[in-house]
Amino acid sequence: MQALPCQGCRGLCCGPVPITEKEYKNIQKKVKAMPRKLRDELEKQPRLYGTCMFYDLDRDQCGIHAARPDICRMFGYHKDLVCFRKPELATKEPAPLKQKHIGYLSxxxxxxDF
Ligand code: SF4
Ligand code: SF4
Known part of the structure; x- marks a missing residue:
């Protein structure tokens, strides 16, 4: 699968995302396992209003990458989750939302909550 050109976007498409109970628990584990210094850094970074609380501005990447929600994994590859920098990659059918969401991150x- 061709990759999205995310380097340099600095979290452009990382806004508040819906998560399920299971995803919340996974993220909780990930955050608990983080060194305190990293967690504090992430928490204090001056993001623009609307940028996901886990976007790591210093490293220009998702701060919880291995535990990121499904919607973040699907973004850019489904017809209803188009990346404007690479719209030709959004070829899959609209994203299947299998489980109930408990709320929006951020x-x-x-x-x-962590
Ligand atoms: S999915 Fe698209 S808009 Fe989002 S970070 Fe990657 S290239 Fe940038
Ligand atoms: S969890 Fe990670 S990939 Fe998803 S919106 Fe937040 S920073 Fe972006």
Whole structure:
């Protein structure tokens, strides 16, 4: 599968994303396993309003990459999740949302929940 040209976007498409209970638990584990210094750095980074709380501005990457929600994994490859920098990669059928979402990261679920 061709990769998206994400380097340099600095979290352009990383806004508040919906997560399931299972994804929340996975992220909780990931955050708990982080060195305290890294967690503190991530929490204090001055993001633009609307940028995902886990986007790591210093490293220009997702701060919880291995535990990121399904919607982040699907972004750019489904017809309803198009990346404007590479729209030709959005060829899969609309993303299947199998499980119930419990809320949006950065809005309903914030640092106090981790
Ligand atoms: S998916 Fe597209 S907009 Fe998002 S970071 Fe990657 S290249 Fe940039
Ligand atoms: S969890 Fe990671 S990939 Fe998903 S929106 Fe946040 S920073 Fe981006």
């Amino acid at each position: 809005i309903d679920i914030t640092w106090k």
